Amino acid sequence: MNTLLVLDKDSKTKLSEDLKVKVVKTLEEKGHWVEVVELGKNDVSPCLGCLLCLTKHPGECVTKDIVNEIRKNVKKYSATFYLTPVLFGHFSSTIANVMAKGTGSHNWQVIIGFGEDIDDEEKSTFIDLTAKHHGKADIVHPGMNRQVDVFVSRSIEDNTIICAALKTYAG
Amino acid sequence: MLDEDKKSICFVNGSLRGKKASSLEFLKDVELRLPDTEYNKTFLTVKAKSKESYPENMLKGIACADTIVFVFPLHNYGLPGALMRLLEDYYQYIEVGNKYNKAAKVYMIVNCGSARPEINEEAIRVMKNFSRRLSLNWRFAICIGTGPVVVITKKAPFLDLKLKRAYAEMVSDIKSSSSEKKDNYLIKPLIPAPILTRIKNYYERKGQMIQKNHKPQQTKE
Secondary structure (H helix, E strand, O other): OEEEEEEEHHHOOHHHHHHHHHHHHHHHHOOOEEEEEEEOOOOOOOOOOOOOOOOOOOOOOOOOOHHHHHHHOHHHOOEEEEEEEOEOOEOOHHHHHHHHOOOOOOOEEEEEEEOOOOOHHHHHHHHHHHHOOOHHHOOOOOOOOOEEEEEEEOOHHHHHHHHHHHHHHOO | OOOOOOEEEEEEEOOOOHHHOHHHHHHHHHHOOOOOOOEEEEEEEOOOOOOOOOOHHHHHHHHOOOEEEEEEEOEOOEOOHHHHHHHHHHHHHHHOOOOOOOOOEEEEEEEOOOOOHHHHHHHHHHHHHHHHHOOOEEEEEEEEOOHHHHHHHOOOOOOOHHHHHHHHHHHHHHHOOOOOOOOOEEEOOOOOHHHHHHHHHHHHHHOOOOOOOOOOOOOOO
């Protein structure tokens, strides 16, 4: 099983590094071959909202950056994991741009937000942003009924709990 | 030169679609209701270049404002990446100790591709969290369903009274010193769904958003 793990390299902390190591280890133990891609603000162009990737040349972005290359190979991944800092209850700009360009696996996506100072409302916003609108709940893009899971980590202990949860069904 | 007796307003256009942006139309609708004789206006547009942070003078424009109006399209049920980058840079600019107006009022106008404006809820929550983090004075949001369609129908009489009321309320609130809590405005197009679908398809073809021979499916509302 090929799995892509994308993380925001501009926001590395002790917490995010621990999360990355634990998630990769968990997935490898379950038989995944994990490809880690670390991207920063300067690597990814923002989505222009032109929708040409949906209409004129499906799957291909007008801006040619590394994300376009990831997007081309999206079908080879059984799962995509995004590790993102949570800012105001939102994905970081880097991860927002990567996600908006359709890099998520068509089967299974996992979005894990991290940050030691995330408050309860930001945590709730982040979870709702995914759980209420993605996968089967996506009313704007019907038919994209892949599995999408969301987790938030505020501590090393949370990382352990998230990985224990992943272990139960990541096979 | 800024007139220091005037209140300052910073309009942030969160769309990268240039003159084609619906957000720009909504921004102009509010801006035109606020006379230049009473307000110093600053206009900022997010940028597509990823290799540099937003310049300090741009961030200062937000920091000095008495009122900040964010206008943007919904992307992936949240904020566009370019706008998120601006918020990140602004937050960092404040975190390192730069001064800003903590009493600034914050408004937002968000438009989405769906006819259901309630899907903008999480984007509102993100902007409220941003305001709370910086102790800014969050006021309210105008959420517009099917933004591009509302833009091309808004001049027709009787179709967008709620939108006009929402604009009037925003302008009145900007002028007022009241801190009374206000509800968000949800603007749903009043046009029946089948007509709406045809208008939307026409707009999309004209804007080359879909191919000319594409036959769209009827969507159930």
